[in-house]
Amino acid sequence: MREVAVVGCGMTKFGELWEKSLRDIFVEAALKAIDDAGVDHIDSMYVGAMTPGLFVGQEHIGVLMADYLGMAPIPAMRVESACCSSGMALRLGLFEISSGYSDIVLVGGVEKMNDGADATYALATAADQEYEVYQGVTFPGLYALIARAHMHRYGTTREQLAAVSVKNHHNGAMNPNAQFQREVTLEQVMNATLVADPLTVLDSSPVSDGAACVVLTSVDFAKQLKVPSVKILGSGAATDTLALHNREDITTLKAVKLSGKAAYKMAGIKPSDIDVAEVHDCFSIAEICIIEELGFTQKGKGGPFTEQGNTALEGKIPVNPSGGLKSKGHPVGATGIAQVVEVVEQLRGNAGKRQVKNAKIGLTQNMGGSGGSSVVHIFTTT
């Protein structure tokens, strides 16, 4: 099994991209990544997207993107795992290169959520249609149920949830690709309109358009390319029950824990070795649970750990230097690879004002639905 490197990355701005279509934004991100890599051809491609069918009536987008990139007849397919579609796509690209089957693989993600679709309805397809959605629960509702149980069991406070959004907005304000480039205060987050008690609109990631791509090659090939590349050290993925109510414990995201463990094992490292992480803060409570499951802090302590500044840019373990899903935006299928783009740029030393000092080992964690799927990748400087 060959070692695999990320040799190029690119993304569009995330936000309300009224002038650009689904195909426009993917092609834009792909061309940036290919240009960054300096490769002259691609062997195959994987396109992560949650539901272009429901958002813009378009399926078969592996083909669409290969066609619009002028790359037909290379093999191309769309990968789906709800909000971790492109994180899972990265895994497939990793397997294809490390097995020796291909030498250069393009992996990307895209979502066009603002073209008039019923986004609440589309996103709800990531939950259990018959036993959650039928009952009238929404995604903010599912995470609110997790939040309330976490607050009841561990004493996590409303202020600690808000601290996640404040930190992520602070970071996003320094990210030129972020949907929201402005700070928010604890009071603003706590007093914003309630979406599902206790979560407000400022605890919740937005509806966004955007695309992100990376180019993968073997580490040996990367050396020939003479571009600053980053090696993939580990990959882990796991599933849990689809319905939140069927989880062993509704305050534990077991898929996150198991995908993290598998990635740490493959990489041969511990949580304390991670210098920077991009995690799936679809809602503020999600980041609190995720940092517990990934071993950055103990179970139940995610709230105080965040409140004390440990996950800030200058903290013990900077989490979401990009601004996270909250501030950078969450075009669902694009998020996984956008997290990779941030970690790659951090490890290359290219993150500008958001640069985490001496970042050598980075982690991305991407999650689907209410935690039914999770995929973790670990990267290091070569």
Added chain:
Amino acid sequence: MPSPGYRREMPQRYRLEAARCKKCGKLFFPPRLVCAGCGSKEFDKTKLSETGTILSHTVIRVAPADFATQVPYAIAIVESDNGVRLTTQVVDCKPEDLEIGKKVKFIFRKLYEEGHTGIICYGYKAVLV
């Protein structure tokens, strides 16, 4: 939802019909083809207990289109007395009355209507006891 799917789910939505694995005794709602506990494919038909306890709750203030007129409404994860959990609205009370640990019972109610020409959808909700 389209009627064939709706009709198939009626035993669960109207009568709380569940299945118990013959080999390991794990209870499933809805019934399944394979036991997620031991992998067995043999089940006994049974029914959920009609009472349970609130494990967590929230109030939905921004609802999907079919539920928009019901906002705000309370949703809870309830653990029925025979151990299976489900997600359900809690009605006939103020949302502020819900607390983790309170007892509820399941009742048969209308869930929503499918627009102007669709079917009326029924199922279970919960009330505080």
